[in-house]
Amino acid sequence: MTHDVFNQAHPLTGHDVSADAALMDGVEREGAGWATGELRRLGLLAGSEQAQDWGRLANEHPPVLRTHDRYGRRIDEVEFHPAWHELMTVAVDNGMHATPWSSARPGAHVARAAKFFVWSQVEAGHGCPISMTYASIAALRHSPALAADWEPLLASRSYDFGLRPPLGKRGVLAGMAMTEKQGGSDVRAGTTRAEPQIDGSYLLTGHKWFNSAPMCDVFLVLAQAPGGLSCFLLPRVLPDGTRNAVHLMRLKDKLGNKSNASAEVEYHGATAWLVGEEGRGLRTILEMVNMTRLDCVIGSAAGMRYGVTQAVHHARNRGAFGRKLADQPLMRNVLADLALESEAATVLMTRLAGATDRAIAGDQAEAALRRTALAVGKYWVCKRAPVHAAEALECLGGNGYVEESQMPRLFRESPLNGIWEGSGNVAALDVLRALGREPGAQEAFFAEVALAAGADRHLDAAADRLRKSLDDTTDFEIRARRVAEDMALVLQGSLLVRLAPAAVADAFCVSRLSGDAGRAFGTLPTGLDLDVLIERASF
Template sequence: MTHEVTNQVPPLTGHDVSADPAMVEGVRREGADWALGELRSLGTLAGSARAQEWGRLANEHPPVLRTHDRYGNRVDEVEFHPAWHELMAVAVEHGLHATPWTSPRPGAHVARAAKFYVWSQVEAGHGCPISMTYASVAALRHTRALAAEWEPLLASRGYDPGLRPAAAKRGVLAGMAMTEKQGGSDVRANTTRAEPLGDGTYAITGHKWFNSAPMCDAFLVLAQAPGGLSCFLLPRVLPDGSRNAMRIMRLKDKLGNRSNASAEVEYEGAVAHLVGEEGRGVRTIIEMVNMTRLDCVIGSAAGMRHGVTQAVHHATHRTVFGKALAEQPLMRNVLADLALESEAATAVMVRLAGATDRAIRGDTGEGALRRTALAAAKYWVCKRAPMHAAESLECLGGNGYVEESQMPRLFRESPLNGIWEGSGNVAALDLLRSIAKEPDNLDAFFDEVDQAKGADVHLDTAVREAKDSLTDSATLEHRARQVVERLALVLQASLLVRHSVPAVADAFCASRLGPERSLAYGGLATGADSGAIIDRVGTKIA
């Protein structure tokens, strides 16, 4: 018997992904406890072998572009494996897309964020069109007629793939096309043109270097109109059933996010509708961008949660040197440190979702907090995700380097949210511009952080240093990353001090804000209660 299998870790299936203390407690705090039943139902599906197989298949069989049919007609269709459609159907049926916009219930955006967090742990790529559909409503509301026409379809819980006129479908999805090859983040350098057609529509001509999810039913597009850079809604299929003049040139061959299609496209006089006013395209589409930035934070938090869950599960069931790997002191230190990072990301994610929900409902104070806190979290949480994924993978040793473990997929996905909707420098500079233009945003941020004042000496010191770091305006742009990192950390620490267990809060403040900070995971001080911290990952998954 040379192939007897021993000391191998059983599959992590049959569990409830929503059994996450930090997430559940946050949902309750932010007023969405009414959604916990649906969260459990979605979490049970997310933990099933069936759903995990969907995630595997969707990545093993990436989308394929069909530019022409067998007769030579241009069709520009993207084909997906059936597993992709299963993932999408679950996401839409559970309202992970635009459904909260039509709900009068307080906490609707919090519930949606929590469901997005849970379901993203199955497979992250399909979250792209779901996220953009969610975010598109914020921009469309700049033009009431368009919002009235499209919002009910965007918010529908009916997943209806295929290219047909929007009015003939049970539900539609929205994408985005901002980036051009000569400009990147500098969208004001865009050259795509929008020419008025005289009937209220425009003809769009030009090229987009990144078109996210080209199989969607409509796209928010930036183009140069007579009045300057403007935002447009460009449908894939026109009301008469003909294909709009949007040509998919190729699909991107990406590092990760392989289940999802990203494309280069050309417009040859494609028909589009103005959203907002001419010349105010950035101001209009930034409403969408801010919503997708929230999903970048949620997606990174979900990846961290998935990574530490896999690491704890493996270490619990793997025996090394006569005892479980999770009982080895240094491994416990690493697992606890990963758990701290994950919980801090989850706590700030749920708080931002709550601020978003209340801001949409008219709370200006929560809107001001969100403006600063979202930029800080987008920078820091997304920046930490690749390091967290790498360390989680390493906890599985060589087994984690094998595709069957899911960990390589997690690792390849981890840098994306740091790039999407503005890379690290863009997010950091955006925060500085926000507080320069609207000092009340910074006041709202520190009002939130100061609710933990006096509870931890490391936090109090870090808050003073964060405030001092903003006083030297001459060097502020050069120091932007340091400043924003510190702001993100004090916000996370404040939330953990107020809402988590002492073991988590104390260890986070000491390891992230204290004088003995470690640059690698697994550097918690000897006084850290690793067992209590790891327990927060959840007993049902270990």
């Protein structure tokens, strides 16, 4: 026989993706323990062969733009593979979009974050419209009349795909359009015009270089009104059933995120309604951006968790040089280090979700912590995702480099959250703005860190160095990335010292805060309990 298959890992299916100690401990701790049953059911579906096939098919058959019908009429439709709709249906059914806003239950946003973390491990691309729909409520509430009409539909657990008058649908999805060719992150450079009409609406004329998820029902759009840059609500279909004057020019051919459509659009006198006040559009839409930044952290943490679980599974089922890969000392170091990075991201993610829940409920101290910690987490966790994905892929050797393993898809997705909602420099500079302009932000950050004071000498020393660094504002902007990195590591260290097993906290503090480790994954110092780290990353 020439084709006897042995010493190959079997596909990792039939497991509960929510069986993640760091995640479930965080859910309980942050006030969403009531959602455990829902998470378990979702986790079992996420680990099923069926769901994994949906993720594969949605990426192998990306969306297609149909600008015109066969008679030459403009239609601007985006067609998706049925697997995309299956993924979206599960996400909406489980309330991963705007449902928490309509819930008075404490921990609703934490429960939603945990579901988003679990389901993102099946497929990341469809999380884009889910995330934007979730975040749109924060901006819409600047216009109570609009929010009254749209919130119930945005929060509905009915996935109702198709271009029809949105206020007559069972549920709707929201996207946003901010950037233009000449502006990028500098959205004030936008040239799209908004002309006020007698009936209170506006007509928008211009373009957007990136329109996220153009198949959504409604969008938040930035445009220049007479009073300055303003935020508008723009539906694809008008109340009378006619198509709005929105033309999809082409879909982006992206590195990753293949299942999700991203478009270049033009507005030719498209009807829209003002959200908030004229001239305050950036402040208004940043309410939405801050919510999607949380999802960038969640998405990156989910990718890390997926990567390390695949790496551990492969290493436990593959032998080399007389023993399993997972029993080889150097491979154990790599796996433990990947698991450590993943757990630190997960603990920070659940803490940020908890702060979001309490800030929305009116807790000012949590709002102050969230303002700084969210910018810090967005910068660092998203920065760590690509190198983590690369190392996890390498653990599978040549098998990991083959598309069938799905690891290349993980690798291609990994840089995206670092770019979305402000790339690295934007996020790092936002950390400095929070420290300098937001009353109580720095104090709230160090109050959180101080909860672990005296428990680990490496953490205490790193916190002291950080305080001195922040006191010295010389070349502050040049040092912005280093400041954000140091703050992230100190915050993660403090959370792990308080909330994780000692083996996890000790490994993090000695390797990330003391400098007693190399720069690549797999350089943890000797004397650590690697068994605990690897076991917590296993199914």
